[in-house]
Amino acid sequence: MSKKFHFKGRILMLGYGSVGRCTLPLIDRHFDMPLGHMAIVEADDRSDLLKRYIARGLKYETTPIVRENMASLLSKYLGKGDLLINLSVEVSSIELMNWCQAHGVLYIDTCIEPWAGYYDNASIPTHERSNYFLRYSAIENARKWPKGSPSALLTHGANPGLISHFIKQALLDIAKLRGLSASKPKSKAEWARLMMKTGTKVVHVAEHDTQISSDPKKPGEFVNTWSVPGFVGEGLQPSELGWGTHEKRLPHDGNEHPIGPRCAIYLSQPGCVTQVRSWTPIGGPLIGFLITHGEAISTSDYFTVWEEGRAIFRPTCHYAYHCCNDAVLSVRELQMNGFHMQKQHRILGPEITQGIDELGALLMGDFGAYWYGSQLSIEEARELLGPEFNATSIQVAAPVLAGAMYLIEHPNLGLLEPEDIDHDYVLDVCRPYLGPVVGVHSDWTPLKERGRLFEEAHLDWDDPWQFRNFRVS
């Protein structure tokens, strides 16, 4: 990445939160483009943090975007050939995309966001509060776009985003390990066949954030390593998972969807109280939250093998998120308080004393378990970008950078999901920002050490990869 990436358009970045703050220096570092061509709009006034960029020409505005002011605001900063990087919360991704389509503007985000007041609105039917439904709506919405319309890349952060590329790399590694032909598949159908051939049954986004801090979470405070409203929002959505064809039965509280590809199910409880077992190489066995995430839906859809209209293979696919310890405690407090979000928010930065955000894809099946991902430490994160950054936000910002480059180089592909773009391209751009990127084979299964002190009557000892064996709560 010695040569700078040339871009002659303008960039508008919405949101300058934990991810935005990390993305700006990456763009500044890698793009050959005057800062005067770049603008940031966000809801909170953080101009103090941006002084040195504003001095170099960056445009900055504090305006909460709502349905009514969206179009006029976007037109101020964007026109044909430009790029919108959406790193805000509570601004509708679909409406932003539609505006971009109408105005020839490239689009990227890291989450399909609805307008404010959606996730915790009990008057919206549960299944419509799902990511499955939000993704379905985004895809349906894009059906009317003409072929060759401006590229719009959905959910290209760390996870969703980067993780889909980790999954593909893991799959190639496993294929090699198993002595299968490991040439890189060229289509969705080929990728799905390869996964089936490897004997993969389950794919976890297995993340263990071990960053700890010297300033403990206080009562009434939600502490996290990235967006608090972002995390709470997805935590209050129904727990969702791609539902594999090897699963023997639906969970007692599992629900199928009435529409769309039916690759995923949702549980009748929020993700922030749904816990599952998983594993990462450094952290070891973990218990994490099964928070809904875009990739649980998109990858289970992508890796489905269809034969005569029947899905003959699909992996179970979901998130298993051991957030940082202070966030674990914050989630617990949220549950104690009847899911009313705490008023005080804090994103950990300089107070972090040690830790790693170990984030990867854990593929499990006939071959055992194989984890492929990033083990970025707080020390390395600080070396890369400075003392105010943490490992988590860099893992999100690097794929935003890669996605933006990809869009600029491939401007006419219409709607894109992470699975639709070349994983080597993205990994090559991101690698310098990910710390050690490793693939590790393990004999871990969710049945390891189970039933030692107490019998666990509900376990399926015949097939370790049944969802019931992973589920804790």
Add this chain to the structure above:
Amino acid sequence: MSKKFHFKGRILMLGYGSVGRCTLPLIDRHFDMPLGHMAIVEADDRSDLLKRYIARGLKYETTPIVRENMASLLSKYLGKGDLLINLSVEVSSIELMNWCQAHGVLYIDTCIEPWAGYYDNASIPTHERSNYFLRYSAIENARKWPKGSPSALLTHGANPGLISHFIKQALLDIAKLRGLSASKPKSKAEWARLMMKTGTKVVHVAEHDTQISSDPKKPGEFVNTWSVPGFVGEGLQPSELGWGTHEKRLPHDGNEHPIGPRCAIYLSQPGCVTQVRSWTPIGGPLIGFLITHGEAISTSDYFTVWEEGRAIFRPTCHYAYHCCNDAVLSVRELQMNGFHMQKQHRILGPEITQGIDELGALLMGDFGAYWYGSQLSIEEARELLGPEFNATSIQVAAPVLAGAMYLIEHPNLGLLEPEDIDHDYVLDVCRPYLGPVVGVHSDWTPLKERGRLFEEAHLDWDDPWQFRNFRVS
């Protein structure tokens, strides 16, 4: 407590852990007795912490007590009229008591401990790993003692211990509130009748320890505000609760006992993964661990109303323990690691930055909810005893002091449980060490705020006080 308490016998204290360290200065402060009459024996060498006491004559010895050396060791320090204060872990309470009976020695402990390697020994049947069974064994064992034998007070720390006296005081307050005759009952039968008359259905030991520290728990470390092996030991026992006569059905994993008074049940899982909702006045709604505790068994037995051999009234009674945040995380890690106790242990002391150990009895029923207990803050704890102490250990040590005094004044009562001794006596001795001691009426129920975002199909909306409404995991 201006006049010192005179004792002419000797005292042997077993164990000088978090509780012992707190008990010694209290005895030194309140007892009129030369320190040369006192000895401490423990397994770990902590003589460095004891220098100023040893200089004043305290005898100190580091010897792990095992079955084989117990008798010879006790005879070195104890004889007729003396007192054994057992604050150790992993030394059999029953065998210590039997030795004391044989040698005319008074006895007090804060937990019925078995020899090492009991709680996590899967070859012992689950029901025998219960506190119900340990208490049953202790009571059966004492049947052979003659009338008027030396007093032996079981489980007289904070909880079990002090909490039984809080329950009685709460009951008197509720009776008054409800306009019932509130004269102090004189027998077990009268106390039980009074509880029935008040409409009490459920009694929680509702504890919320909000002490937090500037030195966060590290991976592989178990951090707590009192004994780590003590907490892990009881956390790995089956979850146990006194089982109320108002309960409509046994939990799906609930088990009745084959022997004894059958006042309690146990669940087929350890307490450290069993979570329940409860409430304290300052902390508000909480989710805590349903760890087995002596008082869940003894109070449900004590407050049972019998008619013609049938239990016509009994409260559901159990612990709901929101341990300090670092311990919550430590328990989570313990579960992730298949219940193998972490190697590193730390008891929080000077690194605590703020917090309260809010510990009380929460009685619930026809009158709503009423909490009575102690709200000792870290600041007050430090003022009382010094900067190295925390709130938790003082709450345990004060009732040990009170229990010791009671034994000396009532030396011939044989086996005693906390319910058997006068609650005013104990509260009067303890009050100076408990911070604010308050009684608070509340409209909290476990159904408050439930089912807001997601339906919870298993709830019993007709009776808030059913165990299923409290249970989280």
